[in-house]
Amino acid sequence: MIGQQHEASGAHFAFTDRWGGVSAAPYEELNLGGAVGDDPGAVRTNRELAAKSLGLDPAQVVWMNQVHGRDVAVVDGPWRADHIPSVDAVVTTRRGLALAVLTADCTPVLLADPAAGVAAAVHAGRPGLVAGVVPAAVETMLALGAEASRITAVTGPAVCGSCYEVPEEMRAEVARAVPEAWSTTRWNTPAVDVTAGVHAELARCGVHMCEKSHICTRESADHFSYRRDRSTGRLAGYVWLEAPRVGGRPDRG
Structure with a gap:
């Protein structure tokens, strides 16, 4: 269920794989995406299962309506179910509040500065x-x-630069903005390496404490991949800061 977990002095990072949920094909099993055609009840159950496996309150997880843009929202609690804004990054200063990002080939980016008490989850696709x-x-x-x-950055499973084939014009467009994303497939056609581009952008921002998943979603049968399967589920990345302790025990808010 939880494919990878990381910790960094008061910050927690986690990424799911596709197993341990209740969704039927083609979303089997742990689909966490609510806008891919899966049964809404199955998605709710899957989100509860994933959160509880991390020791999180499912009601205290912030999700996004991701649209491949650059808008960022600062949050101090979950949205109302009928008012989830269209953003591709969420940032919080509330300890114990989990931020989530959905992907199925795009690069999930989790960021945290525990000393300042600031965390972020970012959806970084090609656009x-x-x-x-x-x-x-x-x-x-x-x-x-x-x-x-002080920021620690962790990027999760994503399609690799050797598998993300694109037209030559598209590769050139991306490379003009982020040269490090230029890539070539294993079969020698134009490609884009989004994760390499993300890490280059982080470095230019002064963020150097970075960890990178080496899982390619298109190659891994344990992960959802839109480019491989088209109709499929969504993985999630979670980041949260240690909640303040009240009476010697964590305060989950």
Whole structure:
């Protein structure tokens, strides 16, 4: 269910795989995306299962309506179910509040400065990379008191630069914005490496404490991949800061 977990002195990062949920084909099993055609009840159950496996309250997880843009929202609690804004990054200063990002080939980017008490979750697909969603999220964190040198960044499973084939014109367009994203497939055709581009943008922002998943979603049968399957589920990345302790026990809010 939880494919990868990381910790960094008061910050927690986690990424799901596709197993351990209740969704039927073609979304089997742990689909966490609510806008892909899956049964809404199955998605709710899957989100509850994933959150509880991480020790989180499912009601205290912030999701986004992701649109491949660069808009960032600062949050201090979950949205109303009927009012989830269209953004591709969320930032919080509330400890114990989990931020979630959905992907099925795009790069999930989780950021945290535990000393300042600031965390962010970012959806970085090809359009968002070109638009600058990652620098926008970092800028928002800095405005809330984070320091780039203290931010830990973790990127999760995503389609790799050797599998993300695109037309030559598209590769050139992306490379003009982020040169490090230029790539070639294993079969020697034009490609884009979104994760490489994300890490280059982070470095230019002064964020150097970075970890990168080496899982390619298109190659891994344990992960959802839109490019491989088209009709499929969505993985999730979660980031949260340690909640303050009340009476010697964590306060989950």
